[in-house]
Amino acid sequence: MEAASGRRIRVLVAKLGLDAHDRGAKVVARAYRDAGFEVIYTGLYQRPEAVAAAAIQEDVDVVAVSSLAGAHGVLIPQLIQLLREQGVDDVLILAGGIIPEDEVPALLEAGVSRVFGPGSDLEEIIEYTRENVKR
Amino acid sequence: MKPEDRAAELFARLRSGDRRALARAITWIENGAEEATALLRLVYPLTGRAHVVGITGPPGAGKSTLVDRLASEQRARGRTVAIVAVDPTSPFSGGAILGDRIRMQRTLTDPGVFMRSLAARGHLGGLSPATGEVVSVLDAFGFDVILVETVGTGQSEVEIMALAHTTCVVVVPGLGDEIQAIKAGILEIGDVFVCNKADRDGADRTVNEIEMMLDLGHMGQPGINRWPAEPAEGGGAQSPAAGAALPPGADAALRRLDRTGHHSAADLARAAGYMTRAAVHAAERHGTANPGDISWRPPVLKTVAKDGQGVEAVVDRLDEHLTFLRETGRWEARREKDAALRLQELVGQRAARATLDRARAAGDLELLVRQVAERRLDPYTAADEILRNHWGR
Numbered sequence A: 001m002e003a004a005s006g007r008r009i010r011v012l013v014a015k016l017g018l019d020a021h022d023r024g025a026k027v028v029a030r031a032y033r034d035a036g037f038e039v040i041y042t043g044l045y046q047r048p049e050a051v052a053a054a055a056i057q058e059d060v061d062v063v064a065v066s067s068l069a070g071a072h073g074v075l076i077p078q079l080i081q082l083l084r085e086q087g088v089d090d091v092l093i094l095a096g097g098i099i100p101e102d103e104v105p106a107l108l109e110a111g112v113s114r115v116f117g118p119g120s121d122l123e124e125i126i127e128y129t130r131e132n133v134k135r
Numbered sequence B: 001m002k003p004e005d006r007a008a009e010l011f012a013r014l015r016s017g018d019r020r021a022l023a024r025a026i027t028w029i030e031n032g033a034e035e036a037t038a039l040l041r042l043v044y045p046l047t048g049r050a051h052v053v054g055i056t057g058p059p060g061a062g063k064s065t066l067v068d069r070l071a072s073e074q075r076a077r078g079r080t081v082a083i084v085a086v087d088p089t090s091p092f093s094g095g096a097i098l099g100d101r102i103r104m105q106r107t108l109t110d111p112g113v114f115m116r117s118l119a120a121r122g123h124l125g126g127l128s129p130a131t132g133e134v135v136s137v138l139d140a141f142g143f144d145v146i147l148v149e150t151v152g153t154g155q156s157e158v159e160i161m162a163l164a165h166t167t168c169v170v171v172v173p174g175l176g177d178e179i180q181a182i183k184a185g186i187l188e189i190g191d192v193f194v195c196n197k198a199d200r201d202g203a204d205r206t207v208n209e210i211e212m213m214l215d216l217g218h219m220g221q222p223g224i225n226r227w228p229a230e231p232a233e234g235g236g237a238q239s240p241a242a243g244a245a246l247p248p249g250a251d252a253a254l255r256r257l258d259r260t261g262h263h264s265a266a267d268l269a270r271a272a273g274y275m276t277r278a279a280v281h282a283a284e285r286h287g288t289a290n291p292g293d294i295s296w297r298p299p300v301l302k303t304v305a306k307d308g309q310g311v312e313a314v315v316d317r318l319d320e321h322l323t324f325l326r327e328t329g330r331w332e333a334r335r336e337k338d339a340a341l342r343l344q345e346l347v348g349q350r351a352a353r354a355t356l357d358r359a360r361a362a363g364d365l366e367l368l369v370r371q372v373a374e375r376r377l378d379p380y381t382a383a384d385e386i387l388r389n390h391w392g393r
Ligand code: B12
Pocket: A018, A019, A020, A021, A022, A023, A024, A025, A027, A028, A063, A064, A065, A066, A067, A068, A069, A070, A094, A095, A096, A097, A098, A116, A117, A118, A119, A120, A121, A122, A125
C-alpha cells in the first residue's frame, strides 16, 4: 500500500449459455490485455448468476459478453437484471458477436451500452471502452 | 468526503457482510488508493483468525483445479472459503489475462466462497505486491480458510512461505525438471506435497523421489510426530536420540560424503555447516526429533484434481498441519514474527519517504545526486548527510 501502483481497467469477458463459439471472446480478451487492461475470462457455458457473481467479486469496470448462438436476447437482460438487483450500477456493459440489427435496440434498452458485430475493429472497441468506463 | 470517511463507510459495509464492499476494498488495495491505508488500519484488529494456505507449483500443474476442489471440501466441512489467485502481468502492455477462474466452476455462486483474481503487476515474486493486504481484508471479513494460488514461477516459493501458514506444493508426474525444482528450494518450503495428475504414468516414482528427499531432513511418519520424553531402549540410527546429536539430515549427508572417500576435514565441516543452516530452517519450521519435541514430517499425497480423487486426504493434512502449528506454539510465534516484520517494513518505507521528501524540498537531494553522479561525492557519504540533516525532524 505504501508504494503507489495506480489503477487498471478490469474487464470480465463472459460467455453465456450453451454458446460454444469462443474465438471472438478470446480475440477480444487478448486485445484488451495488449491494451493494458486486466481481463478475467469466465470460460464457456456460464449461467447469468455465475457471471454476475464473478463481476461483483472481481470488481470489474466492464462486463463484455460475446454471443454467437442467439440467446443474447434472454441471457444478457437476465444478467443485467441480476447485477442491478445486487446494486451494481457503475459497470459498463458491452455485447458483441452475431447479434441481428433488429435485436440491438432491445439490448440497448436493457442496459447494454453498445453492440459490436462481426468485423469490428479491435482498436475501436478498446477506444470506446476506455472512454466509457464509469469510474 | 475525505479518504478516512470513505474508508470508514466501506468498513461499516464490510462488517455487515457486504461482498461488493469487500470487492471494492480489494480494488483500493490493489490500486494503492488513498483510502486503502485508512481502511487497513480499521481492518487490522479483526485479522489473525483465518487459516492461510498457499498453493504453489509449476504452471499447469493443476493448482486452480485443485483449489476448486479444496474449496468444495472445505465447504463440506462447514467452513467459508476465500480464494486469491495470482496470474502474471504482460511485461509488454501491463495488461493480463486472469484465467484461474475458468477452473473454479464448482463454487462460483456459493455465498460461502469468494474468489478474486490478482495480476502480479510487474512484481517478479509470483505474488502481487498487494497480496498480503488483500489476505488481511479477507481474513477480517471472516473467512475461515484463505487459499492463495501463486503464479508458480520465480521467487513465489519464498514469498508464499512468508504469507501462508501452510504451504502446499503441487507437482505432476513425468516432468523430470520438477525434481530439479524441488532440489532448488521447493523441498524446504512445502508443508504438504501433492502429486497431482496421478492418473498419469510416473506418479509413484515422483512420490517416491520426494519421499526420499524428505527423509534426508525429517524423522518419523508423515504428519505430526510426538517424540517420547525418554528415548526408547537400544534405538539405532533411527531413534530420536541419535537424531538429536546432529541436526536432522546432517548425519545422513555426512555419511554419504564419507562414503565417497575423498574429502578433507574442511569439506566435512563445510558440509556440516551447510546442512546445519538448512537444518536450522527445517527445525524451526517442522521441529526436531529431540526427546519430548513435536515434529512435522511433510506428507506426500496423490490427487487427480480434475475428478476430485484424493482431495479429502489433502484437506485432512492441511487441518493436521494447523493442529501442529497451534499445539507447538508456532501459530502464536508466527504472529509475533509477522508483526515485527510488518512494522520494520512500514517504518523503513515511511522513514525513507519522509526523509527524502524533506531533502528534496530543501533542494539538498538534487544537489547531492548531481555530486554523486559526477563522482565528486560517494553515495555513502551523501546518504549520511541526508540522514544527518533531514531524518526524523
Ligand atoms: C467458427 C464458427 C464455429 C466454430 C466455433 C469455434 C470456436 N471455438 O469458436 C464451430 C465449428 C464449433 C461452430 C459451431 C456451431 N456454429 Co458456428 N460459426 C463459426 C463462424 C464460421 C465464425 C465465428 C468466428 O469464430 N469468428 C471469428 C471471431 C473473431 O469473430 P466474432 O466472434 O464475430 O468476434 C468479432 C466481433 O463480433 C466482436 N465481438 C465478438 N464478441 C464480442 C464481445 C464484446 C464484448 C465485444 C466488444 C466485441 C465482440 O469482436 C470480434 C472481432 O471483430 C460463424 C460465422 C461467422 N461468420 O460469424 C458461425 C456461426 C456463428 N455458427 C453458427 C451456428 C448455427 C453454429 C452451430 C449451431 C452449427 C451446428 N449446426 O452445429 C454450432 C453451435 C455450437 C454451439 N454450441 O454454440 C451460426 C449462428 C447463427 C445464429 N446465431 O443465429 C453462424 C453465424 C453461422 C451461420 N451463418 O449460420 N461454429
